[in-house]
Amino acid sequence: MNHLPLIIKREYLTKVKNKSFIVMTILSPVIMIALVAVVAYLSQINNNAKREVSVLDNSGLMQSVLESTDNINYSFLPNMSLEEAKTLVEEQENYGLLYVENSIDVDTLANNIKFYSVDSPSLTFIGSLEDKLGNYLTDLKLERLNVNIEQIRNSRVRVDIVQESFVGEKTSKTDSIVKLIFGGAAGYLLFMFIIIYGNMIMRSVIEEKTSRIIEVIISSVKPVQLMLGKIIGTSLAGITQFVIWIVLGGILMLIVSSVFGIDLMQSQLTQQELINQSANTGAVSFEAQQVLVAFSNLPILNLILAFIFFFIGGYLLYSSLYAAIGAAVDNETDTQQFMLPILMPLILAVYIGIFTVIEDPHGMVSTLFSHIPFTSPVVMLMRIPFGVPIWEQLLSLGILIGTFVFTVWVAAKIYRVGILMYGKKPSYKELIKWIKY
Amino acid sequence: MDYLLEVHDVSKKFGDFTALNKVSIAVPKGSVFGLLGPNGAGKTTLIRIINQITMPDQGRVILDSESLQPKHIKDIGYLPEERGLYKSMKVGEQALYLAQLKGLSKQEAKKRLKYWFERLEIGDWWNKKIQELSKGMAQKIQFVVTVLHEPKLLIFDEPFSGFDPINANIIKDEIIRLKENGATVIFSTHRMESVEELCDHIALIHQSNKILDGKLIDIKRAYKTNTFEVGINPFQETGFENELISRFKTSKASYKSIGDELKYNVKLSDADSANDLLDFLMTKGSVCHFVEQVPSANDIFIQSVKSN
Numbered sequence: 001m002n003h004l005p006l007i008i009k010r011e012y013l014t015k016v017k018n019k020s021f022i023v024m025t026i027l028s029p030v031i032m033i034a035l036v037a038v039v040a041y042l043s044q045i046n047n048n049a050k051r052e053v054s055v056l057d058n059s060g061l062m063q064s065v066l067e068s069t070d071n072i073n074y075s076f077l078p079n080m081s082l083e084e085a086k087t088l089v090e091e092q093e094n095y096g097l098l099y100v101e102n103s104i105d106v107d108t109l110a111n112n113i114k115f116y117s118v119d120s121p122s123l124t125f126i127g128s129l130e131d132k133l134g135n136y137l138t139d140l141k142l143e144r145l146n147v148n149i150e151q152i153r154n155s156r157v158r159v160d161i162v163q164e165s166f167v168g169e170k171t172s173k174t175d176s177i178v179k180l181i182f183g184g185a186a187g188y189l190l191f192m193f194i195i196i197y198g199n200m201i202m203r204s205v206i207e208e209k210t211s212r213i214i215e216v217i218i219s220s221v222k223p224v225q226l227m228l229g230k231i232i233g234t235s236l237a238g239i240t241q242f243v244i245w246i247v248l249g250g251i252l253m254l255i256v257s258s259v260f261g262i263d264l265m266q267s268q269l270t271q272q273e274l275i276n277q278s279a280n281t282g283a284v285s286f287e288a289q290q291v292l293v294a295f296s297n298l299p300i301l302n303l304i305l306a307f308i309f310f311f312i313g314g315y316l317l318y319s320s321l322y323a324a325i326g327a328a329v330d331n332e333t334d335t336q337q338f339m340l341p342i343l344m345p346l347i348l349a350v351y352i353g354i355f356t357v358i359e360d361p362h363g364m365v366s367t368l369f370s371h372i373p374f375t376s377p378v379v380m381l382m383r384i385p386f387g388v389p390i391w392e393q394l395l396s397l398g399i400l401i402g403t404f405v406f407t408v409w410v411a412a413k414i415y416r417v418g419i420l421m422y423g424k425k426p427s428y429k430e431l432i433k434w435i436k437y
Numbered sequence: 438m439d440y441l442l443e444v445h446d447v448s449k450k451f452g453d454f455t456a457l458n459k460v461s462i463a464v465p466k467g468s469v470f471g472l473l474g475p476n477g478a479g480k481t482t483l484i485r486i487i488n489q490i491t492m493p494d495q496g497r498v499i500l501d502s503e504s505l506q507p508k509h510i511k512d513i514g515y516l517p518e519e520r521g522l523y524k525s526m527k528v529g530e531q532a533l534y535l536a537q538l539k540g541l542s543k544q545e546a547k548k549r550l551k552y553w554f555e556r557l558e559i560g561d562w563w564n565k566k567i568q569e570l571s572k573g574m575a576q577k578i579q580f581v582v583t584v585l586h587e588p589k590l591l592i593f594d595e596p597f598s599g600f601d602p603i604n605a606n607i608i609k610d611e612i613i614r615l616k617e618n619g620a621t622v623i624f625s626t627h628r629m630e631s632v633e634e635l636c637d638h639i640a641l642i643h644q645s646n647k648i649l650d651g652k653l654i655d656i657k658r659a660y661k662t663n664t665f666e667v668g669i670n671p672f673q674e675t676g677f678e679n680e681l682i683s684r685f686k687t688s689k690a691s692y693k694s695i696g697d698e699l700k701y702n703v704k705l706s707d708a709d710s711a712n713d714l715l716d717f718l719m720t721k722g723s724v725c726h727f728v729e730q731v732p733s734a735n736d737i738f739i740q741s742v743k744s745n
Contacts, residue, residue: 003538010534014526212521216579219488219515220538222507420490433452 003221004229011204011233016240025241029249037256051095051125056085058102059109065136066098072125074098086116096121098129106141110134179385180358186307186381187353190314191346197238197315198322198342201230202335205326205419214419223416227327228408231319299387306384306393313400314377317407318342324411327418328426349375353382361386371396373403410435440499441466441590441621442487447496449482456482458645459496464590464623464638469616471636471653471734472625475742478642480625481518484592487623488515501589511540516583518594518625522567522575529563532582539586546585553581557607572599580608584615591615592623597631609635629735639734641741648745653734660732660740663705666690668698668726669718677721684717685709698725 015021051072055062066074077085082099089097096117103109113133115121142149205227208214217226325338352375356365361383370380370388376396384393417434418426426434442464449457457479464470474480485491487498489505498505500512522531529550536546554560557577567575576599584591593612597605612635616622624635632639632653640650649656667690671677681687681701690700703714711729718724732740 006534006537014523018525208523211524212519213523215490215517215519216515216521216535216582217538218490219513219517220510220535420485 002225004225004232007221007226007229008233008236011230012236015200015204015234015237021237021241025244026248029245029252033249033252033256052092053096053098054085054089054092054094055098055100056080056082057098057100059100060102061109061136061140062098062100062133065132089116090118106137106144110137176386180382182303183357183382183385184353186303186311187350187378190311190377190381191350193238193242193311194315194318194346195343197234198319200238201234201319202322202326203332204230204234205323205415206329206332206335209327209330209419218419223419224408224412227320227323227412227415231316231323235315235319299384302390302393303384307381309397310377310381310400313397313404317373317377317400317404318346320404320408320411324414324418327415328421328431329418345372345374346378349378353379357382357386362388367392371399373400376400439466440464441501442623443497443499444483444487445497445499447483447486447493447498449479449486449491449493455645457486457493457642460642460645460647461496462640462647462650464621466621467616467619468637469612469622469624469635471632471639472623472642473627473632473639473734473738474642476627479645480642481594483642484515484517484594484623484625487590487592488513511586512589513592514539514583514586514588514590515592516579516594516596518598520576520579522579524568525566527563528565528567528570528578531567532578532585535582536585539588541586549585550581553585557581573601573604576600577604577608580611584611584620588620590621590623592625594625595627596624597626597628629733629738632734636734641738643742643745646745649737649741656737657731660737662730662732664730665703665705665711665714666692666726666728666730667701667703667714667718667724668692668694668696669701669722669724670696670698671722673721674699680721681717685714692726694726696725700726702730 050070053072053074054077055066055074056077057063063076068074077088080088085097085099096115099114099116101109101112103112110133115126115129139149142152208217221229321342325335325342328338329335349369352365352369356363356369357379360366366379366383369375370383370392377400380388380393380396413435414431440463442462444460444462446459446461447457448455448459460479460483462470462472462483472480472483482491486493487505489507489510500509503509526534532550533543533546536550537543541549551560554563559574559577559581562570562574562578567578570578580596583593591612596608596612600608609631612622612624622635624632626632636653638651639653639656641648678699681703686704686706688702688704690702692700694700705711705714715724715727718727
């Protein structure tokens with residue numbers, strides 16, 4: 001008799017109807033969005049605050065350099081001593097006092113610029129001030145050396161290496177970043193999914209043991225069927241939760257950003273822009289265009305298919321091990337010693353994905369670990385955006401499926417014996433003995 | 438005789454430990470079969486083999502003249518000693534799920550559950566969660582789930598544990614009724630008085646081996662020692678005891694009574710019959726107590742386990 005659908009249905013319904021599951025499903029996106037909104041709101045307030053900066057300029061050069069903006073207001077103090085200026089600024093509760101000495105030599109001038117303030121000023125503020133003054137004083141020095149500044153500006157050369165594979169695929173640095181984000185997200189998603197729902201499977205196996213219903217159940221169904229039913233049912237509940245999170249998160253994001261007028265994407269975009277700007281001081285719109293191009297360059301179909309197969313394969317591989325652990329022990333506190341060997345390859349995979357795949361997506365280490373079954377789902381998902389030959393993907397998937405079948409077999413053996421064992425926590429030696437029964 | 442279940446030379450090892458060593462039992466159709474033995478003897482392993490939870494290393498199991506196979510799951514109802522229910526599931530949902538696992542359709546399961554819930558007067562528990570019920574209440578539901586699919590073979594492992602005397606009696610009556618309706622029952626327990634009450638046949642397993650089996654009556658006959666418990670008020674007390682001891686193998690007895698008669702255990706030799714003893718006693722005094730000492734299941738259990 002095939003009871004698999006019945007078991008899946010029960011596992012799914014009990015999970016979905018569980019109160020804490022429902023609360024988590026609804027509350028998580030709310031909390032996430034609320035956090036993001038609060039951070040965005042606070043940083044907006046912070047950015048909008050206007051800074052009053054007083055300048056005591058003895059050189060008389062700064063008037064043209066320091067122009068007040070929306071955020072910073074420079075007020076130039078009349079001729080007075082530094083001590084007088086300090087007291088005045090402190091009384092006025094200004095953001096700070098910029099002091100420029102008078103000197104004919106530009107270098108001496110540059111070395112004697114000081115900023116006085118109550119609290120230490122923000123790094124970005126000082127940075128931009130230094131940039132501004134530095135640029136101006138460089139120009140001044142060049143002028144005094146009778147160098148034509150225009151000529152220097154025009155003779156600057158910018159290099160953008162166009163990368164192209166032998167079959168004609170064009171790539172660029174932006175491409176790589178987009179690929180990395182894509183692959184990283186896919187790999188990380190799998191990692192999270194395994195940990196959250198693997199644990200859920202394990203707990204549900206332990207629950208069956210502690211409530212002693214297990215013997216009643218397996219007098220009706222085969223342990224393997226029960227195990228698979230559990231894994232599939234819990235995964236479906238997990239997928240349900242994920243989908244709800246995404247949909248609910250999206251809706252909430254829309255509502256929050258439209259109601260409160262906070263552009264949530266803005267804060268992230270500006271960061272992105274900053275990175276791009278520091279990478280190459282080029283036009284932002286050009287960068288954005290490149291991102292779009294890079295996105296359309298991704299092997300989308302391959303990515304989606306690979307994601308589905310590696311996700312399922314990797315997830316089933318690990319969740320069968322979680323089920324076996326659940327069967328081997330009596331309570332959750334005993335699971336620790338068996339969790340480590342499961343978490344190790346998983347964490348290793350993420351680190352390899354982050355550090356090695358970025359450096360060299362087709363290097364020895366990346367290639368090797370994208371074929372070892374316990375790391376391959378995560379590493380391969382991160383590699384695929386960079387273009388992995390189909391045969392290599394299939395080989396890796398084949399190894400993964402082979403290993404999956406093997407671990408399910410082993411897990412089923414441990415499960416079959418373990419679920420009827422109560423009392424002491426088994427050692428690894430005993431587990432191996434169980435496999436041989 | 439017509440057997441529902443035959444177990445032939447079944448052996449099972451767990452690593453170096455032998456749980457069952459060539460055990461054979463035969464359970465007649467329509468009987469209540471007591472599967473007895475001390476803790477750790479191998480009873481549960483044997484029951485699990487019959488339920489196809491564990492596979493035997495050697496030997497065959499035959500159910501209703503067919504080799505045991507997965508389709509027989511629906512023919513067996515099993516109430517394990519280690520039993521429980523999903524704590525956070527509702528009673529009705531849970532019972533339906535378990536019934537469906539035994540192959541009943543949802544409608545049929547619902548209909549039968551309704552009947553049983555009314556019968557045991559637990560109808561208003563349907564929407565309660567198991568964690569809200571007491572242990573005895575949960576046991577009742579387990580009993581219902583075990584018998585719901587009307588299996589040919591019912592296996593009860595310590596069915597009365599956790600019940601108060603009233604509920605234990607209800608369950609006992611239900612077991613007898615199921616037997617009368619044609620079910621065959623295997624009954625594993627340490628409570629010997631319920632073995633006396635319910636079982637027609639017994640098998641005794643000790644240290645992985647079967648050491649005894651057969652009809653309970655036959656076993657009792659085999660174990661009887663021809664000893665009679667006697668109470669007498671002799672006409673002449675002096676000399677009576679010496680005369681009795683010289684004629685029969687006698688020892689003092691101490692059964693409970695309301696009179697002040699002399700009490701003896703008299704073991705008859707092969708040459709003597711009960712009538713010889715009674716004749717002798719009647720000439721010597723007025724007999725007020727004359728009972729053959731039939732070994733109880735408890736005695737047989739202890740005696741055969743000790744002698745092995």
